[in-house]
Amino acid sequence: MLQTGLMMERPLLLSSVIEHAAKQYGDVEVVSRETHGPLFRYTYAQCAARARRLANALKSLGLAPGNAIGSIAWNNHRHLEAYYGVSGSGMVMHTCNPRLHPQQLIYIINHAEDRVVLFDATFAPLVKAIAPHCPQVHTWVCLADAANTPSIEGINSVRSYEELIAPCSDDFEWPEFDERTAAALCYTSGTTGNPKGALYSHRAIVLNAMAGCMPSVLSLSPNDAILPVVPMFHINAWCIPYSAPMGGAKLVLPGPKLDGQSLYELMESEAVTISAGVPTIWQALLAYMEPLGLRFTTMRKTGVGGSAMPQALIAKFMDTYQVEVRHGWGMTETTAIGTMGTLLPKTQGWTSEQKQALLAKQGRSAFGVEIKVVNDEGNTLPRDGTSQGELMVRGHWILASYYKSETSPLVDGWFPTGDIATIDAEGTMQIRDRTKDVIKTGGEWISSIDLESAAVGHPAVAMAAVIGIKHPKWDERPLLFIVRKPGASLEKEEILEFLASKVAKWWVPDDVIFLDSLPVGGTGKVQKGELRKQYGGVFS
Numbered sequence: 268m269l270q271t272g273l274m275m276e277r278p279l280l281l282s283s284v285i286e287h288a289a290k291q292y293g294d295v296e297v298v299s300r301e302t303h304g305p306l307f308r309y310t311y312a313q314c315a316a317r318a319r320r321l322a323n324a325l326k327s328l329g330l331a332p333g334n335a336i337g338s339i340a341w342n343n344h345r346h347l348e349a350y351y352g353v354s355g356s357g358m359v360m361h362t363c364n365p366r367l368h369p370q371q372l373i374y375i376i377n378h379a380e381d382r383v384v385l386f387d388a389t390f391a392p393l394v395k396a397i398a399p400h401c402p403q404v405h406t407w408v409c410l411a412d413a414a415n416t417p418s419i420e421g422i423n424s425v426r427s428y429e430e431l432i433a434p435c436s437d438d439f440e441w442p443e444f445d446e447r448t449a450a451a452l453c454y455t456s457g458t459t460g461n462p463k464g465a466l467y468s469h470r471a472i473v474l475n476a477m478a479g480c481m482p483s484v485l486s487l488s489p490n491d492a493i494l495p496v497v498p499m500f501h502i503n504a505w506c507i508p509y510s511a512p513m514g515g516a517k518l519v520l521p522g523p524k525l526d527g528q529s530l531y532e533l534m535e536s537e538a539v540t541i542s543a544g545v546p547t548i549w550q551a552l553l554a555y556m557e558p559l560g561l562r563f564t565t566m567r568k569t570g571v572g573g574s575a576m577p578q579a580l581i582a583k584f585m586d587t588y589q590v591e592v593r594h595g596w597g598m599t600e601t602t603a604i605g606t607m608g609t610l611l612p613k614t615q616g617w618t619s620e621q622k623q624a625l626l627a628k629q630g631r632s633a634f635g636v637e638i639k640v641v642n643d644e645g646n647t648l649p650r651d652g653t654s655q656g657e658l659m660v661r662g663h664w665i666l667a668s669y670y671k672s673e674t675s676p677l678v679d680g681w682f683p684t685g686d687i688a689t690i691d692a693e694g695t696m697q698i699r700d701r702t703k704d705v706i707k708t709g710g711e712w713i714s715s716i717d718l719e720s721a722a723v724g725h726p727a728v729a730m731a732a733v734i735g736i737k738h739p740k741w742d743e744r745p746l747l748f749i750v751r752k753p754g755a756s757l758e759k760e761e762i763l764e765f766l767a768s769k770v771a772k773w774w775v776p777d778d779v780i781f782l783d784s785l786p787v788g789g790t791g792k793v794q795k796g797e798l799r800k801q802y803g804g805v806f807s
């Protein structure tokens with residue numbers, strides 16, 4: 268007969284994370300770039316006190332558990348306080364991506380029924396445009412002191428965050444409730460149809476943040492200072508605002524300054540040991556450092572994901588800069604990290620190139636997430652590293668249903684990701700493409716990701732993108748877009764010859780278009796939909 272274990276059952280609540288940091292790592296610093304420029308610094312103990320102050324302020328605004336509070340904000344300390352003050356009170360922290368189209372922002376704020384929206388002064392023009400269409404929002408709070416809070420024409424309900432919390436006590440008894448209660452909400456940034464809401468529970472976030480501290484994921488400890496470039500307005504900044512205080516790591520928040528020079532200087536001045544961001548950010552950072560011959564003094568590891576990290580960039584980080592690359596995969600629907608790549612002891616004798624080829628894959632699933640790939644009929648494919656099909660996930664922090672949606676997206680209890688992947692015998696997963704981006708040619712598949720990664724390996728290439736173009740004979744053929752590095756010269760014949768030495772002959776694109784820049788969307792991914800709209804004709 269089964270017996271019930273005789274252990275306590277304490278709910279996994281976010282308030283416990285910041286209170287843990289306040290008590291155990293009370294003097295560990297949080298450093299934050301103010302939207303108006305200067306650096307601000309305080310400790311986890313002070314952060315927790317101000318989160319409690321905010322909780323009292325929210326109460327004073329007449330808000331109650333279950334209410335949603337929006338944010339349109341950078342990575343900064345007030346946004347961090349809101350992460351805890353809002354969710355810890357039993358309210359829902361709805362992070363809005365300011366790079367969404369204003370119509371989509373209006374849609375998500377209304378759909379989420381946000382009562383209050385916290386915003387950074389940068390986004391005052393955006394607030395001015397959307398506020399008249401968001402009738403349920405009764406207060407707009409600028410994350411600044413009174414001096415840096417702009418008045419916005421036509422909106423009387425703008426308050427300064429500092430003025431709002433100043434009269435409130437930092438004594439607040441965090442309520443205890445079911446750990447499955449909603450804590451945060453983030454909408455997908457899909458290019459078709461309305462965004463869909465992923466409503467994260469306290470339990471999902473706490474478990475994901477614990478996984479983030481594991482050595483096989485980000486390995487956060489009191490010896491670390493982490494600078495998340497991944498935005499707090501999308502997928503909870505990969506849960507780093509929760510895992511850093513959980514692990515006792517110093518947290519460095521870059522605010523609006525995300526250019527290569529600002530990031531480099533902050534990493535150096537704050538002795539950052541680990542960072543996390545999308546590949547385009549790292550390309551910009553290295554583009555600043557390379558011509559100046561700069562090196563990192565303390566940075567030793569970087570988490571990367573959101574789109575595929577080209578092997579050439581991994582090589583540069585590891586060989587030239589001695590920075591270990593952790594390449595992970597996740598999506599809005601997976602709370603944060605789902606898989607992460609690390610090198611196992613058996614790779615010790617491998618060449619750098621072999622190691623980098625392994626790290627170009629998206630790694631093994633963290634404990635708490637199961638992965639499989641299935642064919643069109645839904646049958647599970649073998650873990651042989653070559654059978655490719657749709658990636659399916661399930662686990663403690665995987666979405667079961669979209670917010671206010673009647674239909675379940677699940678298939679036999681698994682979430683279909685829309686990504687095409689392979690999994691090998693050791694469990695290492697590799698994303699080959701999005702289902703909608705994969706190029707079908709003569710009955711075979713070409714991975715646009717692999718082609719892009721190969722193209723970025725050419726020294727004159729800054730960025731590359733590949734789309735499929737209709738072809739009368741082959742169904743589809745690849746078209747390559749290249750952004751050259753500043754000052755570099757490169758012509759079509761040279762890049763095609765280069766690719767012919769890297770990929771199968773039938774993968775070599777039919778044509779190349781050189782552009783000054785690629786369209787990049789709200790989450791740092793190249794918008795292939797835009798390229799298709801503009802260039803997606805027919806090859807003859």
Ligand code: AMP
Pocket residue numbers: 455456502571572573574575576594595596597598599600629684685686698700701790
């Ligand atoms: P989003 O929900 O906007 O963050 O987008 C999630 C999607 O980004 C995934 O379904 C993948 O298509 C893509 N993605 C995330 N991480 C990676 C990665 N490391 N390599 C390739 N694609 C990725």
